[in-house]
Amino acid sequence: MDNRRQEWLDAIAAAGDEAELRRIDHGLLGKQGVVQELVRGVSSLPAAERPAAGKAANQLKLELQAALDARRAHLQAESLTRELAAPDFDPTEPGPALTQGTLHPITAVQNELVELFTSLGFTWQDGPEIESEHYNFEALNIPADHPARDVQDTFWLQDGTLLRTHTSPVQVRTMRRFRPPLRVIVPGRCFRQETVDASHEHTFFQMEGLVVDRAVSTANLIHTMKTCLRVILRREDLEVRLRPGFFPFVEPGFELDVRCLLCGGAGCKVCKQSGWIEILPCGMVHPNVLRAGGIDPEEYTGFAFGMGLQRVTMLRYGIPDIRYFMGGDLRFLRQFVEV
């Protein structure tokens, strides 16, 4: 019995893994196991021997159980240690390639602007891209033969309509559709007959803004524009300046410049050595435009702005050439993973 006891204890100690240990456990302490047999055999012994034999058998059983538990704990600890050691884990090994879609960078910038302005209570509107001369020019205080029409370089359609040269026609359209107070933005596609080069496109994207209410002022315009540019260009410390600009549909009219983001104002190629980048024509809505929209300029005032979305997108992402925006060059498109 002692010999066999030692044999069993050795076998337990030698068990290499949990499966082997389970087999040994089963062979000893299982229902049909050797030790269980021994325990059962006690009852067939003479009565006088029973207590001692019973005690011995029980003790053996407890001893083996303890050895099994100890060995199991040891094997589990070993295996955990092995698992944690992770010998061939390579922190530099990448995961499988992920295919991701993209939004066009102008869309991404536009979405952010729309979100900002709708949070300020602006309604997001659109208008026709093929426009009438009336909404594109006359209603905006640009009569026929006005020199400002030169600057516009209009694409005319054969039927006498035109491709809108700015998003501003939607100003009067919106005034006619809703009554003041008005807070409107109109991002959209515009067209001007220009030769395409690194900084000019005949198809461009603009975001019009219009606010009409009682007592809207230049001070409100400055605040709204500064807020917008700080958000979209992600610069809390953005420096801007407001200077005179001439557009027939505003009076007074302004150009809003931002301190050049590339040179910080020292002067570089992008800012044409001036230290400032012209980013946003704006102004107080001309009384004639309010009238064209059926609004009494004595009762209401307003401001309007027209942001060049390509310009803002180029500044935000550091894109040097406006021609990248159009067409299917994936090498460009897939760089902009922000949605």
Added chain:
Amino acid sequence: MKISIRWLQRYVDLSDQRPEQIRDALTMSTAEVEAIHPFAVGLDELVVGHVLTCGRHPDADKLSLTTVDVGQGEPLQIVCGAPNVAQGQRVVVIQVGQELPDGTKIKKTKIRGAVSMGMICSERELGLSEDHDGILVLDKDYTPGITLGRVRPLADHVLEIDNKSINHRPDLWGHYGFARELAAILGRELQPLGAPVAFPNDGARLDLRIEDADACPRYLGVCLSGVKATRSPDWMRYLLHAVGQRSINLLVDLTNFVMLELGQPMHAFDRRRLAGDVVVRRARAGEGMVTLDEQKRELEPSDLLITSGGAPVALAGIMGGLGSMVEPDTNELFLESATFHAATIRRTSTRLGLRTDSSARFEKTLDPAGAELAVHRFVGLLGELCPGAAPAGPLLDPAAWRFTAPEVRLRRSRLDLKLGHVIDDTTVRGILERLEFGVRTTDEGFAVTVPSFRASKDIAIEDDLIEEVGRMFRYDNIPEAPLVGAVLPPHREPELILARDLCRMLALELHAHEVYNYSFVPDRLLEAVGVAALPHSVVANPVAPEVCRMRRHVLPSVLQALGTALRSAPAVCLFEHGKGYHPEVRDADGLPHEVREVALAAAGGPGFDYPALRSGVAGVLRRSGFAVAFDELLGRSDELPWIHPGKTVAITLGATLCGYVGELHPQVAHQLELPRGVALANLDLRQLLRAGASACRFADLPRFPAQPVDVALLVPQGTRVKQCAELLRHAGGKLVRGVELFEVYRGEGLPAGTKSLNFTVTLGADDRTLTGKDEEKFLAKVRERASEVGAELRG
């Protein structure tokens, strides 16, 4: 336009202002200065030399060998090629180590064996003019060695003004206007122009007649005698050169000088070439003339002419005629100074493609008072610069134009309200008065009289005056203030919001890339996709003749972009959100119908094929609440010839057709050099919204487990999944919780002409757990009814 700071200094003291300060002052209050160009900068350091000796170069006929005293050290030996170099002259010397304005560095050289220690300069070499006929000879009393800056300071900076920022300011098309602005900004005095000239009451005259007073509100003319077309004085030539105006002769230069000073174009005719009375009239049909640039111009009745003796002698306000221009021997002038109707000049100039300095100014609506001012200025300067020249007769001014200064009210309340900042009365008054407005205080604010040079176009209403105050105060000095108002949710445009959401989801869920394409489509593309014959909106002045049509649909542009994209990736899905234009349908304003579409195209195999696009699009639409179905696409082949007729389905919502998804027509694929199996889809957002979105609905969770049953139906090819699914639904009755196709098997082990549609049918009941019996009953029913769709239950 170019503005010379040296020129401005004739009228306002800017000596303490750096060019950058002047640029910033103008930019912030008046007009955008785009650049500062240095002119003759560095010349002030050069020294005056005295030509001590001047002899022939021993080995070159055309060169002279000179010694020049430059004030210090030994006289320099300099080889000079100019024909006019001579002993005793004072000249400008550039010495070894110094640089010419064009960047040429002067070195000690040997010219034909003779050492030259510098250069005696011509005006062109100094960048002062285009004159290269000889060296610049200075006054004899200059001490050798003195710097040019001490005796003849020439350095200048030229401001490049953005023309579009002064389109509305006729008064800013000359230096005097900018000087007035700077005087107002800096609070300085503006020098008056010379005194008016006294014209004789009698003498030589050409009678004037204005036939069309609307087109010509004012026309002044005077005959001048004793004139000589000599060389203009240096100061004038240099100023003209600095702003890019070539010097011709005194008479021509004077008209240009006055134009660049006051913004008023004039025309000097050779009096001898004018046949008689001068008449301003419209051209007659069939009339023509040859302009100064020797071009024959066909005229139209809308063109305005200056005629003499019945024949055109100038295209009014644009360009003079060839026959009557100033010649070297001209000794008598007829000087014109007029005001023409802006739009008339503009129309003619645009039609003829003839933009001149003159027409550009008349287009701005000039002040008729300026026409008179300019004549006096011209004649005054001519008298100073051309001894003997004088008016030969009266100054004729038949229009008898009189200016009454308009009064515009400026209410304190409007000023405060529009600027959002209160500027005190003294400041407001000071600003307006420095700009030469008349200011009278009233109960409500101010009554402001407008000077003539601001009244022709620019200042008409109160808001114009608010601008004057604001810009001079500087908008930057207005503290910002947030908008205030009622807090209301903004009106939402479902179409725009849907477009934005779909684009975002296509990028996120389908891993698609958004592209932007032009709305103009090349004829080649329209032909390739087969819609060239459909009505298109056509651009009359396109970027290129073959790219003049506006797209009806977005998809062809996406297909074109797909070709580009496939060069950088083997598999890709592109989409574009944009509009198609349908000119055959018009809205109330007569504008073509615009359809907002989201178009997709994909290529590159599994995941980028029709099945993937179909599920992807359906999934994305479900997220926006559109539980779309797919049906046969009927009768769109004319409008959509690029779709594969046998492999395209309609996307429907109820009875509304909202788009399609399918494969590209193989013939179009061939034309566009795209691979076979390109998948495409199009969504019409307005149709989707018309059909309506529905919100997600909660369905109670099953209390008893569901039981999935796999069913494989062997069917003849051509059998539709939909039929089989319906069969399965019927067979299962109310126990059916879902029918889903998980595989279509074609090929090995199946009889020819058949396929196996493998479904998982989920069965369940609300009141009990199903047993094997339920499944058996269901399968038995399927087996029994399979033949209804020509199917056979497998296994």
